[in-house]
Structures are given as structure tokens and as C-alpha cells.
Amino acid sequence: MDFLLNDEQRQIVEMVRELAKEKVAPYAAQWDAEERFPHELVEVFAEAGLLGLAVPEEYGGLGAHPLTRVAVIEELAKVDASAALLVAVQDLGMTPILVGASEEQKARWLPKFASGEWLSAFGLTEPGAGSDPGGMVMRARREGDEYVLNGTKIFISNGSVAHGVTVFARTDPDSRGPKGITAFFVEKGTPGFTAVPMKGKLGLRASDTAELVFENCRIPAANRLGEEGEGFSIAMKTLDRSRPNIAAQALGVAQGAFDYALGYIQERQQFGRPVASFQGLQFMLAEMATEIEAARGLTYQAAIRVHEEGKDGARLVTANRYSAMAKMYATDVAMRVTTDAVQLLGGYGIMRDYPVERMMRDAKIFQIYEGTNQIQKIVIARSFLGGAKG
Numbered sequence: 001m002d003f004l005l006n007d008e009q010r011q012i013v014e015m016v017r018e019l020a021k022e023k024v025a026p027y028a029a030q031w032d033a034e035e036r037f038p039h040e041l042v043e044v045f046a047e048a049g050l051l052g053l054a055v056p057e058e059y060g061g062l063g064a065h066p067l068t069r070v071a072v073i074e075e076l077a078k079v080d081a082s083a084a085l086l087v088a089v090q091d092l093g094m095t096p097i098l099v100g101a102s103e104e105q106k107a108r109w110l111p112k113f114a115s116g117e118w119l120s121a122f123g124l125t126e127p128g129a130g131s132d133p134g135g136m137v138m139r140a141r142r143e144g145d146e147y148v149l150n151g152t153k154i155f156i157s158n159g160s161v162a163h164g165v166t167v168f169a170r171t172d173p174d175s176r177g178p179k180g181i182t183a184f185f186v187e188k189g190t191p192g193f194t195a196v197p198m199k200g201k202l203g204l205r206a207s208d209t210a211e212l213v214f215e216n217c218r219i220p221a222a223n224r225l226g227e228e229g230e231g232f233s234i235a236m237k238t239l240d241r242s243r244p245n246i247a248a249q250a251l252g253v254a255q256g257a258f259d260y261a262l263g264y265i266q267e268r269q270q271f272g273r274p275v276a277s278f279q280g281l282q283f284m285l286a287e288m289a290t291e292i293e294a295a296r297g298l299t300y301q302a303a304i305r306v307h308e309e310g311k312d313g314a315r316l317v318t319a320n321r322y323s324a325m326a327k328m329y330a331t332d333v334a335m336r337v338t339t340d341a342v343q344l345l346g347g348y349g350i351m352r353d354y355p356v357e358r359m360m361r362d363a364k365i366f367q368i369y370e371g372t373n374q375i376q377k378i379v380i381a382r383s384f385l386g387g388a389k390g
């Protein structure tokens, strides 16, 4: 599918491939084992412009096409899904600003994200509201020219390392479901806001995941994105734009696992010949390769549709369907392909010395976050039956 990329996009992918080879691949296993967020990568990615990919040029970013973004994330994920998530979450956390903020707010915050001086995060999920974000209970009470935030967000990627977090809270205490929810931008260090890292994850262990606690946290009313009650729509617009990035992350991991297993089975000898010579494994290989390519087709298509339909913060009409399809399909492919890659390596496949073990653990989360794959099915079906919601 790289025929869809233009020369400039190919050059960027090539640059990212070199960077990943030198600065990410040699350390990925160690970061995973230590369950450590690689702070050193932030500067590397910032210098390469990867943290400002989504920011329009007028605010200091690269203003990259969504297809460029998925190609970059895919390339990083081939060697380390956590490193790829750093770029994907920077995009995710900034998107509410891109789709919901005023010009003045964009000028205030986006240049810091574009340069990589600031990391972003997206705080939607609560302990009691995951698949159903309309069930959130976090409150934002207006007091003069401030809002007072109270509540907890959970599982927030980059939560404890981000300098600015978009959070969603209920401004209308009598509202239920998607109504009465408003988006806010909260800067790190604001009194009453604490972020507590969550340790012990199965995969993506080098990514930061945190619980965000707001206790009488006062923020200026000027940090509200959009109008009161527009928060749910801003969150859904954000996820529609971000899901191709998660599909790309899954795609990269699947490709990385496939490439590794392909090399291995040509070297490994049993019964006096390479195990790649057995038709049983060749059939597995053929299925894995075909599924990866199908996932790539859907992911690239979703990114292109997001670009075509998503200008000026518009609600996506059909691109939300393709984003959900790509996210669901590519993440299921990643789970199957990484599991098969482990199988192709036999007993060695489950050992930490071999990267497919980490890739299989990383793949599981893709089927869960940014909406579980059951929720993606609801989004896809609704796009046919009930129109795009939000």
C-alpha cells in the first residue's frame, strides 16, 4: 500500500525507520522489562518533529496529513508499540483542541505541543464509565470566571507525564448520558490535580498510564473548550480522528512480528530442514501476510477519509465508520498475527529474549482501548442504521 504515499511521506517514513532502528529498537525490551516510560525518547521525537505532526503549520507543527501520521506510527510500532503510542497519544490529546478550541486557545497551547516541549493526554474514561462515557460523573461547577473540577479519570495514557490534559466533566448536574458534558484543558501543576501512575500492565509497559484525581481543582473558565454541553461531541470527533492511529499501531506490531517470524522459520531447522519448508507453516504465513495487507488497506483508507471529511473540525460522516472498521479489524489482526508469530517460534516464542513475546502482550490492549472492539461494532452498525452519533 505504500504506493499511496507520496515522495515526501516516503522520506518521512524512511527517516522514522532509521530513528526507530537506532534509538528505539535496541532499548524496547529493556523499557518493557523495567516498565519504564522512556523520557529520553521525548527529546528525540521532538527534534524529529514527530510530536507536532498533527499541529497545523501556523501553530508551529508539521500539519501532516493523517496518512503521514498513520505511516509514522506504523513504522515505530514495528519495533515498539509503546514508542508508537507516545506519538499517537500526543495526537489524541491535542485533537480536542484542534476540533473544539477557539483561535486564541489554539495559539496559547498548540505551539508548545508542536515543539514537543509539552506532552498531551486525553481524559475521558472514569472508573465507572468506560465503554459508556455518557455515564461519567466527574463534575465541573462554574464559580465566577472559574470552574471547580471534582472527580477521577482512569487509564489515561501519558497521564502522569503530560503537561496538558483535556478532560471531560459534567457541567449540568441534572443531565444524563451524553448531554451536559463539557471539555476542559487542565495544565499540569494546577492545585487540586494529581496524576498517579498505574503499574502492572500486561503490555505497553513502557507507556505511561495514570489515574487522574481532581479535588476542588480550580481552572480558568478560559480553559473551557467550546460551549457547555459540547464536550461529548468533541470527544467523539476526537476518537473518530484518532482510531486510524490505533489501527496503525496494531498494524505495525503485526508487521514487526511477521517480519521477525519470517526470518526465524527460514533459519530454524527440524527434521533436517528449515521449518519454513513445511506447508503447515507456509499456510500460516500466507494468512498472516494477507490479513496484514487487508488491515493496511483499511487503515490507510480511514486516514484518507478523515482528511477529506474532517476539515475545520467537522463531524465525520462516513469516515467514522471506516475509522471504527480499521481499528477493529487491524487490532484483531494484530492479536492473531502476534499469536501466530509466537507459534512459529515454538517454545522460543514465549521467551523474553525474542521480541514476539512482547508484541503479543502489547497487542491485547489494542482490542480494548479507544473503544473496545465490541463498541467499534456498535459504531459501524449505527453508521448504517442510525447515522453517526455524537
Ligand SMILES: Cc1cc2nc3c(=O)[nH]c(=O)nc-3n(C[C@H](O)[C@H](O)[C@H](O)COP(=O)(O)OP(=O)(O)OC[C@H]3O[C@@H](n4cnc5c(N)ncnc54)[C@H](O)[C@@H]3O)c2cc1C
Binding pocket: 122, 123, 124, 125, 127, 129, 130, 131, 132, 154, 155, 156, 157, 158, 204, 209, 365, 368, 369, 370, 371, 372, 373, 374, 375
Ligand atoms: C493501557 C490503556 C490505555 C488507555 N488510555 C486511555 C486514554 O488515554 N484516555 C481514556 O480516556 N481512556 C483510556 N483507556 C481506557 C479505555 O478506553 C477503556 O478501558 C475502554 O474504553 C473500556 O472501558 P472499560 O475498561 O471500563 O471496560 P467496560 O466498559 O467495563 O467493558 C467491559 C466489557 O463489556 C463490553 N461491553 C461494554 N458495553 C458493551 C455493549 N454495549 N455491547 C457489547 N459489549 C459491551 C466491553 O467490550 C468489554 O468487553 C485506556 C485503557 C488502557 C487499558
